[in-house]
Amino acid sequence: MVAITKILNENPNKLISLNFFSERLNAAKSTLSEDIVIVRETFEKMQLGKVETVSGAAGGIKYIPDINTEDKKKFSNELCEVLKDKNRVVPGNFIYMTDLMYNPKIISRAGIILAAFFSDCPIDYVVTVETKGIPLAFEVAKNLGVELVIARRDNKVTEGPTVTINYVSGSSGRIQNMSLAKRSIKKGSTCIFIDDFMKAGGTALGIIDLLKEFDSKLLGIGVLVDNINVDKKLIHKYYSIVEFSGMDNNGDALLEPSKLFK
């Protein structure tokens, strides 16, 4: 059971055959089946996601990670408290959140939460733009069992031919570049976009444009913090963990858990 739990936990959203377990663990399939039932029941009881069984010759089991609803609410509330710290306000009224975006403990939780929203979508890639959203996008990709793709702001000699588009960044208000190696996405793919913060959605529009160049489509967006002062009608499947609505007169950041976590 320990080994099954470990293998499932390290291979989220991957179909693993009973043969793999039985060879790896040197165990009879009947014993394995019983143990898998216990693992599944424990995960369900603790609301840690689902263990699905796919029957047939090409079948096996698949673990779809999740976190229980109470823990999601707690996580979102704690994140708000941390972000409200006055020391986080940097010149220009931005909130410093780089340390959170690079904190494995926070980002692995956030990654499971965002991935769970998309677990029933047929997704080929998780896309992000360098730099701050990369660890979060990586965690979401891992939990969905797909590859990560990172658009860059400049071309690199080590990537071969690239496609570049221009977009208007919300935070700087300037026209910027976004590049992606031609070989990084297969034509006709479906993707989701993950980032740290969204204001007006200029970057997301850029991603939609960039994906068009690969005959590919954006299915959804997930961010850690959403600026809800700006109305965005980019895409139907849009999820955030924390909502930001500006600064009050005392210079305090107005932050609340997203509607889903209240």
Next chain:
Amino acid sequence: MVAITKILNENPNKLISLNFFSERLNAAKSTLSEDIVIVRETFEKMQLGKVETVSGAAGGIKYIPDINTEDKKKFSNELCEVLKDKNRVVPGNFIYMTDLMYNPKIISRAGIILAAFFSDCPIDYVVTVETKGIPLAFEVAKNLGVELVIARRDNKVTEGPTVTINYVSGSSGRIQNMSLAKRSIKKGSTCIFIDDFMKAGGTALGIIDLLKEFDSKLLGIGVLVDNINVDKKLIHKYYSIVEFSGMDNNGDALLEPSKLFK
């Protein structure tokens, strides 16, 4: 046992008290202790790392992840085979490895392998330079239970005051910038540097310089691929998974598992 395995697996290198387990799982400490012994023995038998016990009031258990030696060798060999694919050679005789650096399945394994080399060092931060090494550095940080710090090539308005140094990049041969927010590293910290590829070590020298500005020290370096044609005497603790020694006359990349994995 399922729940203990899951919690340990998600909190590598973190000391978790028996109280936490007993509250979370609503179980008696005596039962827990027995289950922990089984988890520890299974991990040891499968060579998946150590479960250490720290006794006393502030004690608990701590999981230090690892992978068994045979799997490390296999992983390193498979990586060489994948990288040898002729389609990976891009103009300028670089090897395209971006897809591997962003592949969660590959990078989570590589992250455990590199982290295991440093599991007995007192490390405060894992440092990298944007962009390609970020997911790997993030995984190493997660496995070591510490935070990640990413040096950027430009200053960002959202980061507050930054420290910038210049360094000579090995791959482009040009002088480049490397910036780090002043608040990102506490003075007097010890760090390791993780990256995708190392040629002459110019970037690593830049990191050493940058850390000096924070009165901090580089303890070790870990990369996925090391160019062994260039002699580097940067630092004692230097580890790689694959060794690259240039191209042969047929335009094939010369790649071998690092000495440790032969």
